Amino acid sequence: MVKLYDTGVYLLSGKEIVCDDPHAAEQIKHKTGKQAAIEQAKRGTIAYSILKAHNTSSDEAKLQLKFDALTSHDITYVGIIQTARASGMTEFPVPYVLTNCHNSLCAVGGTINEDDHMFALSAAKKYGGVYVPANLAVIHSYNREMMSKCGRMILGSDSHTRYGALGTMAVGEGGGELAKQLLRKTYDLAAPAVIGVYLAGKPQPGVGPQDVALSIIGKVYDNSYVKNKVMEFIGDGVYNLDVEFRNSIDVMTTETTCWSSIWCTDEKVRHYYEVHGRPEDYRELKPAEIAYYDGLVYVDLAKIKPTIAMPFHPSNIYTIEELKANPLDIMHKVQTEARQQIDNPDITLDLVSKVRNGEIYVDQGLVAGCSGGTYDNIVAAANILDGQSTGNGVFTMSVYPGSQPAYIELVKNGAVAALMDAGVIVREAFCGPCFGAGDTPANQEFSIRHTTRNFPNREGSKPNEGQISCVALMDARSIAATARNGGKLTAATELDTHYHTPAYAFNRSIYDKRVYNGVGKADLSVELKFGPNIKDWPVIPSLTDHLLIKVISYITDPVTTTDELIPSGETSAFRSNPLRLAEFTLSRKDPAYVGKAKAVQQYELKRETGEDPSLLSEELKKVYAKIKAIPGYARLDAKKAGIGSTIFASKPGDGSAREQAASCQRVLGAWANLAGEYATKRYRSNLINWGMIPFLVNGEPKFRKDEYIFIPDVKAAILDGRKEIKAFIVGENVQEISLSVGDLTSDEKDIITAGCLINYYRE
The missing domain is CATH 3.40.1060.10 (Aconitase, Domain 2)
Incomplete structure (x- = not known):
C-alpha cells in the first residue's frame, strides 16, 4: 500500500x-x-x-554545487572529455570514474568500442582519472562499492546515478554538467x-x-x-x-x-x-x-505485493495477482494503450495471444544491471531455481551480475551453479540489456525483466520498421518463479521457498589488479589515443539578435523519451562521432526529421558566409516578405537573424541523461525546443548546455508543423530574463504569440547566447 x-x-x-x-x-x-x-x-x-x-x-x-566525484560510461565519456578539453581543461579536479559497461561488445558499423576504451584509459592517465575495464563492473555497482561515502555527492552522466541508500546524494545529468565540474565550475539550481x-x-x-x-x-x-x-x-x-x-x-x-x-x-x-x-x-x-x-x-x-510494470512505462503497474485474475481484459487494455504510443499504424502488437488456457506465458526472463544484478537479487533467484528447470521451450532466462566481485561470491557460494544447472545463462557485467544491446527479444516476444525501463523504443524494438517487442518490469524473485514454471507468469509469493543469503565477502583485489587509478597523478605528457571514428565537436554558431526557426517535427504524445529523440542500441556505434550520430536523430519517431533539418541548416550556413537569407529560396523570400510587413520590422536586417530548425513535443526528455538527445539536434542546426513542459531537469539542462533555447508554450500551440516562427530581439530577451518573449508565427498568415523559457541562471543565459557550453568557456 x-x-x-x-x-x-x-x-x-x-x-x-x-x-x-x-x-x-x-x-x-x-x-x-x-x-x-x-x-x-x-x-x-x-x-x-x-x-x-x-x-x-x-x-x-x-x-x-560542487561534487565530490564524477562518473561516466562509454556512451558518454568521450563527448564530455572532448567538451571539457576544448574548453580548456588541464586535469580532472575531482575523482572521475570512467566505466566500460555499455559498449563492451564488439562494435558493428561505427566506432570500434575498444577505441573508445583506449581513449578513456589515455584520458585517465593524462588528466588523473579512474579507468574501469570492460565487463569488470556496471557503472553504478562500481560506484556503490568503491566511491560512495556518507554525506558525499556524486554527479554522473547516466540517469540512474543513485547511491542514496549508502548515504550519498547522487545526480544523473547530461554531459555538459559534468564538463562544468571538470572546468571547476558549479552545478546551479534552485x-x-x-x-x-x-x-x-x-x-x-x-x-x-x-x-x-x-x-x-x-x-x-x-x-x-x-x-x-x-x-x-x-x-x-x-x-x-x-x-x-x-x-x-x-x-x-x-x-x-x-x-x-x-x-x-x-x-x-x-x-x-x-x-x-x-x-x-x-x-x-x-x-x-x-x-x-x-x-x-x-x-x-x-x-506490497509482487508487481509488474506493463508496456510501455515503469509506472504502468498491476499486481501480478490482479493481472492473473483478469488476464484477457488487462492484456487487451495494455495492448490497446501500447498501440496508441506507436506511430506506425501497420505494426502488429498482440499481447492477448500470450494468454493460453487462462494463464499468461512470457518468452524471456532477465535479471541484470544496476537494479537487478545485485548479489542479494541473484541469490534469491538461485534459491527459487535450485534443483529446478527453466524448460527447453521458447522461454529463456539470463542473469548479469553487476560486478566481478559480486560474481565471484556467487560462484563460491553455489548460486551460479544452481542457476546454470536450472538452464539459466549467466553472463558478464554489462548494461546492454537495458538499452537493446544484449538479450534483445525477438519480434512480438514478451520479456519480463528486472532492469530499469520498458519504453517502446528500447531493448531493440524499432516500431517504425515494424519490429516490436514488449518488455515488462518485474522483480528477480518473480522472474525466477516464472522461469521455474517454464515461462508461465508466477509471483514468487505463490511458491514456498526457503530464502537463504550467504554472508557477502567483498574481494577488492579484483579491482586492484585491473582498475587504473590515476587520481592525483595527472600526466599531461600522455597523448590521448584517438580511434578513426572519434571526432571533435563541429563549430556551433552563437545566438543572433533575432531568430527564425522552422517547426520540422510536431509530436503530440503525452511524453517523448530520450530514446525517441536519439535511439539507443544501434546508434551507440557512432557515439563518438557527432555528425554520424546525428543521422539517427528522431529516426524511430520521425524518420523525415534529419533530411528536413539539413535543408534548413543549409540556409544558416549560407547566412554565416554573408549571404542575404531573404534571397536564398522562394520559401524564404515569402517568409521574409511577411516578416517585413509586421509593423516595426520593415528594415529588418535578415543577416542578423539566425535560421534553424526546432521541434515541438508536449513533454520531451523522459529517460536517459544522454546529452546526445540535445546535441544531435544542435549539430543539425536546431536552435530551440518548443514544449508544454520538460519531463526532466536533465533534458532541459542538456538543451541549455548546447545553446538551444528551452521554449515553453502555454496551452494548445497555435503553430503547426512546417511553419516558421520569427522571434525578434531574442538575444536581448534571454539576457534580460524576460518572462514573456514576443514571437510571430509566419504561416499562411502572421500571428503574434508569446513564448517563455522559465527561470535561467546568469550562466545559463550566457551559455545560450554564446551558442553552447564550449563557446561559453572559450570566450
Missing part, C-alpha cells in the same frame, strides 16, 4: 508524522516541548545538510523541495525491491509528485531492509523523475562499508528531531 499526503508534514524523532495543518504547532509543542517553525524544520532533513555542505553560494535558495518516503513494516517473503519501487513509481509518476525533488527515505521500515534491497529500490527513483535521493543510514550500512574495506566512509545520517518535508509518500511494506 502506497499513500500520498496532500500537505507537507513534520517528522518527529524520525518516527512520528504530523500533518502541516492549523493544529500542527500545538501538537509538536505538546510532543516535543519545542516550537516548530517551517523554515527551521526544513533544515532538519538529511538532504538539507548534504546540500548545504556542497553549496558554494551564500544563498540557500539558489544553490551552486533549492529542490524534499519529499519524505516513509517506509513502514517489512516485506513478505517473495516480495523484492522492484515490487516496492514499481509500487512507488505507479503512485508518483503521472502526478509529478516528486518531479525534480529529492526523495528522502525514512521510517522504521528502512531498518527492516538489507542494504542491497535498498540499493535496488533507490536506483529506480530515477523513474519517478525526482532529482536525487537520500536514505537514513544505520548499522547495516555501517556493515556494508566495513565489508567493502572502507569503515571510515560511514557516518550516521538521520533527520533532526523536528524535520519538515514538502510532501510524504507512505509505504506499508507488508502490503
